[in-house]
Amino acid sequence: MREIMALDGNAAVAHAMRQINPDVVAAYPITPQTSTVQTFSEFVANGLVKTEFITVESEHSAMSACIGAAAAGARVMTATSSAGLAFMWEVLYIAASYRLPIVMLDVNRALSGPINIHCDHSDTMGAREAGWIQIFSENAQESYDNFIQAVRIAEHPDVLLPVMVMHDGFITSHAMERVELLSDEEVQSFVGEYKPAMPTLLDVHNPVTYGPLDFYDYYFEHKRQQVEGMAHAQEVILEVAREYEKLSGRRYGLFEAYRLEDAEVAIVVLSSTAGTTKAVVDKLRAQGKKVGLLKPRVFRPFPAKELADALRHLKAVAVMDRSISFGAMHNAGPLYLEVLSAQRIYGGNMPVVDYIFGLGGRDIVPAQIESVYDDLFRILETGQVERLVTYLGVRE
Amino acid sequence: MPKGTGWKDIPIGGLILEAGNSAEYKTGGWRAFRPVRDAEKCIHCLFCWIYCPDSSILVQDEKMVGFDLEHCKGCGVCAQVCPTKCITMTPETEFEKEK
Ligand code: SF4
Numbered sequence: 339m340r341e342i343m344a345l346d347g348n349a350a351v352a353h354a355m356r357q358i359n360p361d362v363v364a365a366y367p368i369t370p371q372t373s374t375v376q377t378f379s380e381f382v383a384n385g386l387v388k389t390e391f392i393t394v395e396s397e398h399s400a401m402s403a404c405i406g407a408a409a410a411g412a413r414v415m416t417a418t419s420s421a422g423l424a425f426m427w428e429v430l431y432i433a434a435s436y437r438l439p440i441v442m443l444d445v446n447r448a449l450s451g452p453i454n455i456h457c458d459h460s461d462t463m464g465a466r467e468a469g470w471i472q473i474f475s476e477n478a479q480e481s482y483d484n485f486i487q488a489v490r491i492a493e494h495p496d497v498l499l500p501v502m503v504m505h506d507g508f509i510t511s512h513a514m515e516r517v518e519l520l521s522d523e524e525v526q527s528f529v530g531e532y533k534p535a536m537p538t539l540l541d542v543h544n545p546v547t548y549g550p551l552d553f554y555d556y557y558f559e560h561k562r563q564q565v566e567g568m569a570h571a572q573e574v575i576l577e578v579a580r581e582y583e584k585l586s587g588r589r590y591g592l593f594e595a596y597r598l599e600d601a602e603v604a605i606v607v608l609s610s611t612a613g614t615t616k617a618v619v620d621k622l623r624a625q626g627k628k629v630g631l632l633k634p635r636v637f638r639p640f641p642a643k644e645l646a647d648a649l650r651h652l653k654a655v656a657v658m659d660r661s662i663s664f665g666a667m668h669n670a671g672p673l674y675l676e677v678l679s680a681q682r683i684y685g686g687n688m689p690v691v692d693y694i695f696g697l698g699g700r701d702i703v704p705a706q707i708e709s710v711y712d713d714l715f716r717i718l719e720t721g722q723v724e725r726l727v728t729y730l731g732v733r734e
Numbered sequence: 735m736p737k738g739t740g741w742k743d744i745p746i747g748g749l750i751l752e753a754g755n756s757a758e759y760k761t762g763g764w765r766a767f768r769p770v771r772d773a774e775k776c777i778h779c780l781f782c783w784i785y786c787p788d789s790s791i792l793v794q795d796e797k798m799v800g801f802d803l804e805h806c807k808g809c810g811v812c813a814q815v816c817p818t819k820c821i822t823m824t825p826e827t828e829f830e831k832e833k
Pocket residue numbers: 771775776777778779780781782783798812815816817818819820821
């Protein structure tokens with residue numbers, strides 16, 4: 339039976355995990371992810387799932403146990419945040435390069451130091467080259483929906499890559515929202531029975547070696563294969579989204595365009611801040627200002643062409659980054675750099691500026707987002723870009 | 735470019751799908767010293783067979799009969815453990831000269 343529940347983001351994902359009923363979950367607690375696996379462990383204890391829940395001594399071990407279980411042929415999940423993700427670093431690459439379809443929730447939290455438990459995107463952005471598919475969620479509903487879709491994306495034979503799904507720490511992870519759950523049966527039949535695409539370690543009739551030495555003679559070829567998996571992912575993500583829409587009525591794409599079609603200026607921003615920005619867009623639209631929003635959902639693989647096409651008609655664009663790529667051009671944020679590269683290749687010659695915001699959980703309020711739109715209109719009037727990178731909400 | 739199969743034709747993820755395939759990896763090319771046995775002194779105790787890390791001691795009818803030089807990597811363990819010291823580690827260059 340379908341249910342509408344009041345759930346925070348972490349509980350919503352825990353319910354998605356319960357309905358998927360994975361074979362193995364290995365996890366280590368870390369704020370603000372903890373309540374996801376804590377809630378899920380209650381489902382395990384109450385016999386609602388048949389999952390083997392492995393408690394480990396660190397995130398490095400959590401991901402290592404996930405890799406072992408996935409190589410053995412299990413459907414595997416985990417969740418982490420911040421330093422936990424950083425501690426998985428080495429093994430994140432191994433999960434991706436062994437082509438194991440592990441699904442992970444990363445509840446976005448700043449990386450230390452100074453130590454901080456609140457939201458920004460530096461954890462995920464740091465892991466953006468690890469070979470994982472990365473999907474950002476605006477709210478609890480999206481996180482629930484994305485997590486279920488992630489199983490199908492990861493396990494698709496043309497992809498076979500691990501997927502991380504993100505939502506914002508505390509803002510989404512701990513705020514209660516209305517969440518529509520599919521029925522357990524619907525989720526079960528959507529994800530289907532897991533049939534590993536490759537031979538697995540427990541299949542004694544088809545012996546296989548995972549993780550052999552791979553030197554200059556074959557390593558390069560295996561990396562080339564990984565590119566192919568990533569290249570197929572975009573189409574698979576859209577295919578899975580279409581099927582999910584038929585089931586749930588909720589539409590997902592590579593990104594969400596909000597009042598963008600006839601907009602003159604727009605903001606590109608990930609996750610919960612996109613929700614706040616929608617309210618600002620509505621307010622400014624009511625005043626007759628042609629403003630829009632583009633909220634990327636899929637960050638890896640980055641939908642460069644589609645995004646450049648969607649932005650092409652605009653006269654000025656502001657990207658808002660909740661992390662810094664230290665030492666990159668102008669010390670800008672990673673999202674900005676991706677949007678610029680997309681524009682360089684696929685066209686669009688409007689000015690694009692970057693706003694670093696919300697680091698370490700610093701609040702971002704509608705008035706600040708409004709000020710970004712004001713800046714964009716000023717660029718239109720004067721034809722001048724004063725600053726490429728602005729720190730929104732930092733004390734001078 | 736090194737010889738080998740292209741990326742489209744190898745299993746993904748670095749998986750090796752056949753069992754027992756390590757025999758295909760010819761480690762003999764690593765060898766700088768070749769074990770040479772004085773068969774007269776050999777008492778066929780098979781210590782070398784037990785200790786050889788590359789299973790490169792050839793045995794027939796419980797007798798030591800020689801070395802698998804495609805896989806022997808010249809570590810010298812056999813020479814070390816041989817109780818009659820009948821194995822001599824000989825520089826590969828000496829065999830190059832023979833050719
Ligand atoms: S250890 Fe020496 S004596 Fe014993 S079998 Fe080997 S070569 Fe012969």
